[in-house]
Amino acid sequence: MRKTIDSEAGVTVPPDTNDVMVLLVDDQLIIAEAIRRVLADQPNIDFHYCSDPADAMVIARKVKPTVILQDLVMPHVDGLALVRLYRADPATQDIPVIVLSTKEEPAVKREAFAAGANDYLVKLPDSIELIARIRYHSKYFLNQVQRDQAYQALRRSQQQLQEKNLELLRLSNQDGLTGLSNRRYFDEYIEAQWKQAIGDQSPISLLMIDVDDFKRYNDTYGHLAGDDALKQVAAVMRQRFLRPTDLTVRFGGEEFAVILPATPFLPIQSLGEKLRCDVEELAIAHRGSSVGECLTVSVGGTSMIPQSTDTFLSWIDRADKALYQAKLLGKNRVVMHGQDQSFLAHAAQSASATDSA
Numbered sequence: 001m002r003k004t005i006d007s008e009a010g011v012t013v014p015p016d017t018n019d020v021m022v023l024l025v026d027d028q029l030i031i032a033e034a035i036r037r038v039l040a041d042q043p044n045i046d047f048h049y050c051s052d053p054a055d056a057m058v059i060a061r062k063v064k065p066t067v068i069l070q071d072l073v074m075p076h077v078d079g080l081a082l083v084r085l086y087r088a089d090p091a092t093q094d095i096p097v098i099v100l101s102t103k104e105e106p107a108v109k110r111e112a113f114a115a116g117a118n119d120y121l122v123k124l125p126d127s128i129e130l131i132a133r134i135r136y137h138s139k140y141f142l143n144q145v146q147r148d149q150a151y152q153a154l155r156r157s158q159q160q161l162q163e164k165n166l167e168l169l170r171l172s173n174q175d176g177l178t179g180l181s182n183r184r185y186f187d188e189y190i191e192a193q194w195k196q197a198i199g200d201q202s203p204i205s206l207l208m209i210d211v212d213d214f215k216r217y218n219d220t221y222g223h224l225a226g227d228d229a230l231k232q233v234a235a236v237m238r239q240r241f242l243r244p245t246d247l248t249v250r251f252g253g254e255e256f257a258v259i260l261p262a263t264p265f266l267p268i269q270s271l272g273e274k275l276r277c278d279v280e281e282l283a284i285a286h287r288g289s290s291v292g293e294c295l296t297v298s299v300g301g302t303s304m305i306p307q308s309t310d311t312f313l314s315w316i317d318r319a320d321k322a323l324y325q326a327k328l329l330g331k332n333r334v335v336m337h338g339q340d341q342s343f344l345a346h347a348a349q350s351a352s353a354t355d356s357a
């Protein structure tokens, strides 16, 4: 046996992981002395004694016993009331309690077990039996504690792993420069949304956006300024397309895209136009532009209710062709390729509208 504690002394000794900690709550010093002697030569058993039942809860919380030996009859306090208190407190609710009683009556035993006692011994028990029960209950309790700690550690590391995986997934789907989704995620998302649109027979739209004369911008202002301009374009895209299902993407280089599920032709056309204006309003000076004084974008769009025979690759191709036409028609404009409408008619209409503005 190692260090002891008395309720008067108030000294606590932190336990070793596998140490047995006995707390005896009994007002009779003679009992305490007898048990102390029984445990004296026992390795890895610490003995703590509380003579005043009023201190029992405080000491139990402090010393964290692996087993409590609880007297039943004490002045002013019913030992079973203390057992109920241990059970009601999260700090002590799982600590095994062995009731020490002078009575062998079944009714008392029943009451003790009903109150939450784990074991019942008639005072003073045989030393072999007392030590065996102390060790048995303590071992069970320590195993429980270790198992709970292992579960907690496992849950923590599972949670950390999950958070890391989510972060990794987010990073692997994101473009490093602009923070928009990247081409890899675009491919994944479009496939899922395409299937959904076929299933729901709902319109799905796509905008392709390309910065005008960006090579000259880089040549004039340098690559770092070019990076910064791309970031600003990405920022206005993020602000413009706020629906949770809209996906803004850096498609590659100075080319961007927006996938807009459940969005028909007309809104997409006006959204494309608003985005074009947003970029113009950034008023990023571009001396080398063939269009004007500031950085601009060309936008190509398409919208359709896909059938199971349609492929999204040909749909992307339509948006790409519309973008190409926007470039051909003089840049800084929106050209739509609608399912039921003549592509060139739209291109010409959009061109004359922009020119007369």
Ligand SMILES: Nc1nc2c(ncn2[C@@H]2O[C@H](COP(=O)(O)OP(=O)(O)OP(=O)(O)O)[C@@H](O)[C@H]2O)c(=O)[nH]1
Pocket: 177, 210, 211, 212, 213, 214, 215, 216, 218, 222, 223, 224, 225, 226, 227, 230, 252, 253, 254, 327, 331
């Ligand atoms: N600063 C910067 N430049 C990039 C990045 N990615 C691509 N570019 C540049 O974007 C330019 C694109 O040039 P082009 O494809 O000729 O197109 P453009 O000059 O915009 O001409 P138009 O598309 O016809 O208006 C190239 O000079 C690329 O180096 C990037 O991440 N940062």
